[in-house]
Amino acid sequence: MSKYSKRPLDFAGLKTVPLKERGGKVKMADFASVFRAGSGVAGWLDSLPRILAGNSFRAVVDALVEARRHERAIIWGLGGHVIKCGLAPVLIDLMRRGYVTVFALNGAAAIHDFEIALAGHTSEDVEAVLPDGRFGSAEETGRDMNRAIAEGDRDGLGMGEALGRWLDSGAASEHAASSVLLEAYRQGTPVTVHVAIGTDTPHTHPAADAAAIGSASHRDFRLLSAYVADLNEGGVYLNVGSAVVLPEVFLKAVSAVRNLGHPLANFTTADFDFLQHYRPRVNVVERPHAGSGGAGYAITGHHELMVPLLAAALIERDS
Numbered sequence: 001m002s003k004y005s006k007r008p009l010d011f012a013g014l015k016t017v018p019l020k021e022r023g024g025k026v027k028m029a030d031f032a033s034v035f036r037a038g039s040g041v042a043g044w045l046d047s048l049p050r051i052l053a054g055n056s057f058r059a060v061v062d063a064l065v066e067a068r069r070h071e072r073a074i075i076w077g078l079g080g081h082v083i084k085c086g087l088a089p090v091l092i093d094l095m096r097r098g099y100v101t102v103f104a105l106n107g108a109a110a111i112h113d114f115e116i117a118l119a120g121h122t123s124e125d126v127e128a129v130l131p132d133g134r135f136g137s138a139e140e141t142g143r144d145m146n147r148a149i150a151e152g153d154r155d156g157l158g159m160g161e162a163l164g165r166w167l168d169s170g171a172a173s174e175h176a177a178s179s180v181l182l183e184a185y186r187q188g189t190p191v192t193v194h195v196a197i198g199t200d201t202p203h204t205h206p207a208a209d210a211a212a213i214g215s216a217s218h219r220d221f222r223l224l225s226a227y228v229a230d231l232n233e234g235g236v237y238l239n240v241g242s243a244v245v246l247p248e249v250f251l252k253a254v255s256a257v258r259n260l261g262h263p264l265a266n267f268t269t270a271d272f273d274f275l276q277h278y279r280p281r282v283n284v285v286e287r288p289h290a291g292s293g294g295a296g297y298a299i300t301g302h303h304e305l306m307v308p309l310l311a312a313a314l315i316e317r318d319s
Contacts, residue, residue, distance in 0.1 A: 026051060041309075041316040056270075056297040061313045063236050063268035063295075064099055072267075073101045073230035077250060079241030080108025083180070084123050085304040088113065090311045092183045099314055101235075102190040102227045103160070103180055106245040107200035110163060110181065110193045115141055117167050117179035135201070142205025144171060146213075153212040158220035160184075160191030190227070192220035194249045225253040231267040239284045240272045241303055247271075247283035254288050265292035272310075274302045 030050040036043055045061070048054035067074050076091065094100055105113070115122035118140055129135045144166065152162020164185025167176060176182050184191045195217045197203055197210060228250070231237060239246055257264050269288055271280040276298050285296035299306060 041312045045313050045316075053299060056299060057310075057313075059295065060236075060238075060268065060270045060297055060299065061310065061317070063234075064314060065317050067234055067236045067268075068098050070234050072233065072235040073227050074099055074235065075102050075104060075224070075227055075231070075237045076100055077104045077237065077239040077242055077246040078109045078180075079106055079243070079246065080112050082241040082303050082307065083109050083112040083116070085302075085307075087303060087307050088116065088178045088180050088183075090308055091180055092178075094311055094314065095184060095187065095189050097315070097318065100184075100189060101230070102192065102224065103184055104192045104194060104224050104246060104249070105160065105180075106242050107193065107195035109242075110159070110195075111141060111145070111200060111202065113179050113181050114145055114163060114167070117176050117182050118144070118171065118173060120173065120175035120178075137204075138201070142202045143207050145202045146205055146207035146209060149216050150207075150209045150212040153209075153216045153219075156219075157216065158223050159193035159195070159213070159216040160220055162216060163193065164191060190223060192224045193217060194221060194224075194245055196245060199245075221249060221253065224249070225256050228253040229257045229262040229264060232262070232264045233266050235267045237267065237269045237284065237288075238272060239270070239280050240307065242280070243273070243275075243277040244279055247279040251283040251287060265294060267294045269294070269296040270299055271297070272299045272301070272303065272306050274300065276300055 032049040032054070033047045035047045039047075045058065048057065050058075064074060066072075078091075082091075091100070091103070095103075112122040115138070126135055129137075145163065148162050148166030149159055152159070152165060155162075157165065160181065164181045167179060167182040168185055181191055193216075195213060197213065202208060203210075203213070228237070237250060239250065254264060267288075269284050271284045273280065281298060285298050288294070289296055
């Protein structure tokens, strides 16, 4: 005999409802279909379940196609890992196809892309060089990036354009075709770079000019804001692989644009990352749409898989 004063509830009188009357949010009509050999990427996309991420992925593809068709802004926010994964050729091809209005890079993405253009490799072994302080001490990276930024700032350029111009002046090697900074500069597609002082290895180089870095990056923030205004009624913002800096930059740009009286509603945002972090979820997927319509999506997966899949789906829609 239990010594507790309470006794378990008697469920004999509990009311039930017929399963048919209750219904369900998941229906067989929404199930995945078996992929048919030879049906291509379009067949694969159509075979996905019309549930959760399957629907989200389709919605992002549709939004990008419609944004290009209606000449609305398509902004790609890129974290460093996206470049380190070797995705520059895919992104450059999408740019040439009209699926990029502007690239917004954090400092790490700019560094990796710049090093690829200079040397064809990037991403040092931090654990091996941190003990003796050699981490982040590559001479050409610190010297040339800082000189490019300082010279560009004197000419009224943002950081992205300054870096692209430097690479186009003959600094880039035979690997230049795999540089987003350079290929975007040559095509006239804007690149903005958004840094926090002390987060990037060139900031420790003797050539670092903090005033120029801050001025050039702030100019890029204002330029990005001008393109954020063009998201209104059908544009798309993609945050790919930035957990902190770019989600914060994007949200401030959204607020500044609205503060200045520009209409900004009914656009699409998406966060692509292999983990869903707090800031991308609230600053990219949720908050920008509060009271203004539009939709935000969270697509979880490795960049080296998801970005090529997205690109393939877009290319297939063009065929």
